[in-house]
Amino acid sequence: MGDANPAIGGSLGSSLGSQQAPAPESGPTDAELERGILDAVRMGLADVARTLSVQLDHRRMARVPDNVRPIGAARHGGRS
Numbered sequence: 355m356g357d358a359n360p361a362i363g364g365s366l367g368s369s370l371g372s373q374q375a376p377a378p379e380s381g382p383t384d385a386e387l388e389r390g391i392l393d394a395v396r397m398g399l400a401d402v403a404r405t406l407s408v409q410l411d412h413r414r415m416a417r418v419p420d421n422v423r424p425i426g427a428a429r430h431g432g433r434s
Contacts, residue, residue, distance in 0.1 A: 384410060 382390065387410045394403035415424075 384413065387413075 387406050391403045391406045391410070394400075394406060
């Protein structure tokens, strides 16, 4: 059963080790979150889609420089 868990030294981990780029953060990528949102909408799971959408928005906003504000905040005079 060593092959089932690459972290333990299975053959899958050693064969893919040179192909995988190091992940800067754990968890799903933006593309995976987008696919998850679409899949949730297709299945009628609006609450799941909304949760994933908020997570994606927070992740994207974390990458925005400090001197950039959302257009909605600029129009309403608010700060984010």
